[in-house]
Amino acid sequence: ETGVTQSPTHLIKTRGQQVTLRCSSQSGHNTVSWYQQALGQGPQFIFQYYREEENGRGNFPPRFSGLQFPNYSSELNVNALELDDSALYLCASSLMVAGGLTDTQYFGPGTRLTVL
Amino acid sequence: RKEVEQDPGPFNVPEGATVAFNCTYSNSASQSFFWYRQDCRKEPKLLMSVYSSGNEDGRFTAQLNRASQYISLLIRDSKLSDSATYLCVVNADSGGGADGLTFGKGTHLIIQP
Secondary structure (H helix, E strand, O other): OOOOOEOOEEEEEEOOOOOEEEEEEEOOOEEEEEEEEEOOOEEEEEEEEEEHHHHHHHHHHOOOOEEEOOOEEEEEEEEEOOHHHEEEEEEEEOOOHHHHHOOEEOOOEEEEEEOO | OOOOEEEEOEEEEEOOOOOOEEEEEEOOOOOEEEEEEEOOOOOEEEEEEEEOOOOEEOOOEEEEEEOOEEEEEEEEEOOOHOOEEEEEEEEEEOOOOOOOOOEOOOEEEEEOO
């Protein structure tokens, strides 16, 4: 196992609600990336957190936001949920090395979000 | 043009056969390359990194052609347990801010007894 944990495992929300997903990174890793995987698609990069700041962002609207804590764990927050937000949300833990490059990313088991 | 393209399959292959997957990527600035394996309703797991010199791990061989922006994965003597979706992944991190991993949609492999 990777040592990356996520909670909750499953979640059901209704349109317009807000949700918070949590991720604990692997010991020794300092960077957390979040991905959204819709059914039948590959994961899509949402954003990455390093040193408690957003370090890069994919093509997702501002209602997707996040936090990283001093222990390197992270949260993903999604406001004003839409039906299309139904997906598997994956976090990936990695180590930021010199020059801003991240080493191999290891994924947690994911949170399956259903928006009704 | 999609950034990482893979044949979605499914590839139906008899046990013991050799199967090859291909993938192309569009971002010439891509720095590192991987194959991940994903089982149904599970998270992606790193199968192997891919290098220009080619690399082998047991029954699995991966190859990168930077000039053609092409990545391949070869599985020899396939096992029933190889049935999964194989994701081609590139990392275009340039040091100026994270771009994250870019995934293909995956190739679905079914090994038949």
